[in-house]
Amino acid sequence: MIDEHLKQLTISTSIKATVNVEKRSKSRPEQLLTMDISQFSDLADTESQASVCQNCGLCRARTTVVFADGNPEAKLMIIGEGPGQTEDEIGLPFVGRAGKLLDKILAAVQIDRQKDTYICNIVKCRPPQNRVPTKEEAAACKPYLMAQIAFVKPAIILLAGSTAVQYTLQLNQPISKIRGKWFDYCGAQAMPIFHPSYLLRNESKEPGSPKWLMWQDIKQVKQKLVAL
Ligand code: SF4
Secondary structure, three states: OOOHHHHHOOOOOOHHHHHHHHHHOOOOOOOOOOOOOOOOOOHHHHHHHHOOOOOOHHHOOOOOOOOOEEOOOOOEEEEEOOOOHHHHHHOOOOOOHHHHHHHHHHHHOOOOHHHHEEEEEOOOOOOHHHOOOOHHHHHHHHHHHHHHHHHHOOOEEEEEOHHHHHOOOOOOOOHHHHOOOOEEEOOEEEEEEOOHHHHHOOOOOOOOOHHHHHHHHHHHHHHHHHHO
């Protein structure tokens, strides 16, 4: 059944994108794209507009707008919090130590970052001192994220860390309580996972440890990907 909310998704050249989002919505998603993103004609246009964006104060200290990395055709999207120092300098998300760990975790289940994933963040500009983006900053940047989801049309979305969960699913529960669970989000199946930077601070691989739990989660993700 097509959700009424989908009708609110308006993209200028978007009839095709809307249909594709609907196709992926086998079980009716509770939260679909409800934001008007008609100002973006496609993913390249979204990136181009983001690259000069001054819609929030984060534009003042940024070196680069960090839009995304990976394959826009990928079935798996990974959404993190925001760029850190290395990302801000290089212009790509998840390229620092945490990013390298993420690459390793993905590779352990034969998921290739460049080929099989599309990676982006809640905010595209680095918050000073890597602080958590404010509600206002996340809201100002949300049209870009919504457009990314609409144009990439992922089947699976991984929400890395509590900030990504909070500003998408609007859940404030600790990540340890909701990681590994599946939620409907924007026509995709979304799973909260630990942020890789949290795993860097928790070295143990004992059963029940964050790294061990991440391993269980990523195996689930792989199974779902294979079954698509
Ligand atoms: S964080 Fe997002 S909304 Fe804020 S200036 Fe950067 S691109 Fe624009």
